[in-house]
Amino acid sequence: MNHTNEFVRSKQPYDAIVVGAGASGLYALYHLQKRGYNAMLIEAGDGVAGTWYWNRYPGLRVDVESVEYSYAFDDDLQQEWEWSERYAAQPELERYFNHVADRFDLRPSILLSRRVTAAQFDEASGRWNVETDRGETFDAQYCIMATGLLSAPKDVNFPGLDEFKGVTAHTARWPEEGIDFAGKKVAVIGTGSSGIQVIPIVAETAEHLTVFQRTPAFAVPLRNCVPPEGYFEEVKANYAEWRRREKYASFGGWVAVNYKPVDLTTTSALAVSEEERLALYEDRWESGGLAFYNVYPDIFGDRAANDTLAEFLREKTRTRIDDPAIADILIPNDYPVMMRRLSAETNYYETFNRDNVTLVDVRATPIQSFTPIGLQTTEQEYDFDIAIFATGFDAMSGALVRIDIRGRDGQALTDHWSDEIRTTFGMMASGFPNMFYISGPGSPAPLFQPVLFCEDQMTWLTSLFSHMKTQGKTVVDPTPEFEETWIQECDRALDVTLFNETPSWYVGGNIEGKSGRGLIYFGGIHPYREWISKCASNDYAGFALQ
Ligand code: N01
Numbered sequence: 001m002n003h004t005n006e007f008v009r010s011k012q013p014y015d016a017i018v019v020g021a022g023a024s025g026l027y028a029l030y031h032l033q034k035r036g037y038n039a040m041l042i043e044a045g046d047g048v049a050g051t052w053y054w055n056r057y058p059g060l061r062v063d064v065e066s067v068e069y070s071y072a073f074d075d076d077l078q079q080e081w082e083w084s085e086r087y088a089a090q091p092e093l094e095r096y097f098n099h100v101a102d103r104f105d106l107r108p109s110i111l112l113s114r115r116v117t118a119a120q121f122d123e124a125s126g127r128w129n130v131e132t133d134r135g136e137t138f139d140a141q142y143c144i145m146a147t148g149l150l151s152a153p154k155d156v157n158f159p160g161l162d163e164f165k166g167v168t169a170h171t172a173r174w175p176e177e178g179i180d181f182a183g184k185k186v187a188v189i190g191t192g193s194s195g196i197q198v199i200p201i202v203a204e205t206a207e208h209l210t211v212f213q214r215t216p217a218f219a220v221p222l223r224n225c226v227p228p229e230g231y232f233e234e235v236k237a238n239y240a241e242w243r244r245r246e247k248y249a250s251f252g253g254w255v256a257v258n259y260k261p262v263d264l265t266t267t268s269a270l271a272v273s274e275e276e277r278l279a280l281y282e283d284r285w286e287s288g289g290l291a292f293y294n295v296y297p298d299i300f301g302d303r304a305a306n307d308t309l310a311e312f313l314r315e316k317t318r319t320r321i322d323d324p325a326i327a328d329i330l331i332p333n334d335y336p337v338m339m340r341r342l343s344a345e346t347n348y349y350e351t352f353n354r355d356n357v358t359l360v361d362v363r364a365t366p367i368q369s370f371t372p373i374g375l376q377t378t379e380q381e382y383d384f385d386i387a388i389f390a391t392g393f394d395a396m397s398g399a400l401v402r403i404d405i406r407g408r409d410g411q412a413l414t415d416h417w418s419d420e421i422r423t424t425f426g427m428m429a430s431g432f433p434n435m436f437y438i439s440g441p442g443s444p445a446p447l448f449q450p451v452l453f454c455e456d457q458m459t460w461l462t463s464l465f466s467h468m469k470t471q472g473k474t475v476v477d478p479t480p481e482f483e484e485t486w487i488q489e490c491d492r493a494l495d496v497t498l499f500n501e502t503p504s505w506y507v508g509g510n511i512e513g514k515s516g517r518g519l520i521y522f523g524g525i526h527p528y529r530e531w532i533s534k535c536a537s538n539d540y541a542g543f544a545l546q
Helices: 003-010 023-034 075-080 090-103 193-205 231-237 239-248 274-287 289-293 303-318 324-330 450-471 480-495 525-537
Strands: 014-019 039-042 116-122 127-132 137-145 167-170 185-189 208-213 219-221 343-345 357-361 367-371 374-377 381-383 386-389 404-406 435-437 476-478 543-545
Touching: 014 023, 014 127, 023 039, 023 090, 023 137, 023 450, 075 239, 185 193, 193 208, 193 343, 219 303, 231 239, 239 450, 274 289, 274 303, 303 324, 324 357, 450 525, 450 543, 476 480
Parallel strands: 014 039, 014 137, 116 404, 137 435, 167 386, 185 208, 185 386, 208 357, 219 343
Antiparallel strands: 116 127, 127 137, 367 374, 374 381, 476 543
């Protein structure tokens, strides 16, 4: 038992245990401690930063501008931190979250290098018993799962993989020492945001790169750079206003377009002239990154509106690819744009113009199995020294179902979620009292940047805790009836969008047998805030207190 462990143990019994030291977990710990709760945090990694700790593949950088993808809760923090680029790369983000841990003196309350393996609710005490893979147990009134929405890699289970004699790596579990591609034959499987970021970097030094693509992605230029002189200073001088707009007047928690904060577009894509529509799309194209999330709202629900943007992006992309046959494979034409997460890229399409890069369409010629020297598709064998899996995540619920969570009467969370993900506001599950998820399944987290979203959820939670205190209550549990209301609201919100038209991680479609029901609240942040604040002002109706 190390010193830190003893120090943390000496502070028992806890009011709250936070699981996960990513953006949400660090903030949750800070928020609770600032309000006088005796809280500690447990993290599986050897360092903090969550996503930015585990995913360290070359090419990884954030695709929301750094000045926006950062905490808003402390003005001194946002004034003093200096970003070096428009979109920070992984090492800088890792430094930022480490700085936050130091600046707010969070480290003494963080236990690193142990994975939470189990948590049981004890009916008699109304408290949680949390176990780690080191055999430790901790006890707390509240258990706050900040385990990440995209943190559990999807299982990689290609037949024959055990026989492969080369090096393998998953983008989300990249070795700290890195991988040298020079003079090597490399394969990348997967062309979502992770694949799209790593592929151009690998191609620069590998002898040969073979990309195995199943579903083509819509990807737009990121346009990373050192921003024009004075830009960061101007944002900082007006941060309060930027933050207000990000939180209350944006689609996803970011507002920068061409270095200016823009308002949400509320008109229909079909209600304006083609000239006006194309001018807006050109403006977003020029800006780069995720600016396309701030176009006409009906692209999310109306296929004809969506087609206008999809076609714009297809035309732009085609001009960047030399070989029309390669372009046909790389450009999506059978699902609506934005219904898979838009990727932001740097030299991605140009990479396929290189002599040392081969694209394999594994939709047309599926991978059959790995071999000792590579892999076999239905068409031919490919050999390589290094296999990179950019195959994605068991999103939203994956990190939670990998922990043996037991609620009332020993019920397993995996049983509660066996048919579909059932949560209340994406923050709790009925029968699992006093356990809360931050950016959890059933929340709008994937549609709103998590660094800001956690502030909303933690504020709501500590208001609930205060309410409980004033009522003399110690246990909170959503009723099954209210949970059903929330699931139906999730259904309603999904049904008015086009998200179900392609089997992405948004709807559980990337994992065989996974239901998309209740996985994400597609109503987005603004209706979500209305729901949770209405519930709070209604004395938390739908939540049973005891
Ligand atoms: O994962 P993905 P990701 N055989 O699920 C393919 C965020 N993020 O890690 O779609 C062959 O998007 C799969 O093909 P298909 C961001 O929110 C952000 O790239 O199943 N292929 C797909 O092409 C993002 O959306 C950044 O047909 C297989 C790919 O692998 C989310 O994380 C950077 C396969 C997986 O794509 C996930 O992104 C990175 C198989 N058996 C990630 N299994 C930023 O820029 C899977 N694939 C901030």
